[in-house]
Amino acid sequence: MTHVLILVAVAVVLWYIPAGRQRHGAGSSAAAQARRLRTPLVRLADLVGIQTARGRQAQQWAAGAAGEKATAARLAPLARQGWTVLHDRALLTGRANVDHLVISLTGVVFVVDSKLWSARYRLRVVGGRLLHGSHDVTERLRGIRHEARCVAEALGCPVIPIVSMQGAPVDGGELVIDGIRIIPADRLLPVLRTLGRRKAAVKQHPGKAAARLFAPYRRK
Template sequence: MAEYLRRRELYVAERKDRLTRAVVTATTAAAVAATVVGVSGAVVGLPTVVAVQTVLGVALVVLALAATRFLRSPSEIESWREDAEAERRTARALDRLVRAGYTVLHDRALADSAGNVDHLVIGPSGAWVVETDAHRGPLRQNRAGLWAGKVPLRAMLGLVTWMGEEVTNHLVAELPDGWQLQAQPVVAFSRAELPHGLALLDGVVLLPAAGVADYILAAGVVLKPLDVAMLVDVGERAFPPYPVDEPAPTWPAMSRLRGMLGR
């Protein structure tokens, strides 16, 4: 969700920068179109009232089309908006874990990376890295990997696996010696259909978004309350809220993300 907000803010700022040029361009286009229509009307002998109405109508149509095109959000922004809405639904489903002694950290920055963790869940059953996927269609697997409908998910799974490893490494680095911890990566599908409702692929748990909280609760108890409190404290410090109003950082680790996304 934070990534969508960042991209929307950048798009709004860019559109504001283009506003003056867009107004000049639209006004010029409307004037040219009106002139052409006016001259054509005079040539064919249109009555003055009809000619004026036609010229004004053409100018208004041109301005309306220009305004619609300028104000329309790009398809990429709309796609990010849909993803953000799916993340919000997952967040609401996870927040009920709080009553069971869990802490849910939403939209957390990943150190040394421009990426973010959708949801980091910490509680009696351990640490969970939950990423939301909003693709549609039934999930299926073949030699080329996992698919949601006609969309390949191999790169997404690789990214989620990497995030789980990074979260584990950062948490363990801040914990006292002797801690044994493995943050479990989970993909919460908000729209795709899982044939059996649950799957485990390359160490990543695949679940419907509505069933993630129940799965975490059913995982059992591996941490004592004091251990949970310590882990939450480390998690909040190691993974601060993802910044929305700052330029996206560039880090050496991003080359690893790009490599995975290119597979």
């Protein structure tokens, strides 16, 4: 009976303690979604060691937020050098967001998607399909393909989509599938710097337009 009363008391406390406020910046929308999923009952279940579907989803969103923050830290030197580096930005239509929108000094535009996948399985391309171990994960690139297309249409210039992969080893150190580059996270900066030296096919640097058009994301 005592244990039941303690759990009830903890549940009441958790009900009145907010899971946290939404902030802006890298990983903010993913972190906010994790907080939404961690209802008082979910937090109580976590506290007593009971796994729930919502709890697992919250962990996945939280891991995604951590991955985006790690990528933002890697991109910080570029921002200090004058590159345009925008994190967690909303597209003009729909509910999707861009993890990282990066524009070089010459105006080359990149959409960078942070991924944190299991290190147990290697990433490789076989027959035009992306495999994580033996699992076909090609469809998981649909998001960044859509984001790059939307950004290109809004800015009126080409966009290079890049997946910054944490965890899973990338076969050969870099994969390209359907125009999307997949690289290990620790190679992100050298790849961006190399590609960013190209002369962009734009009349005006798109940095200011990107900052104006793509507002910080707020989950609807």
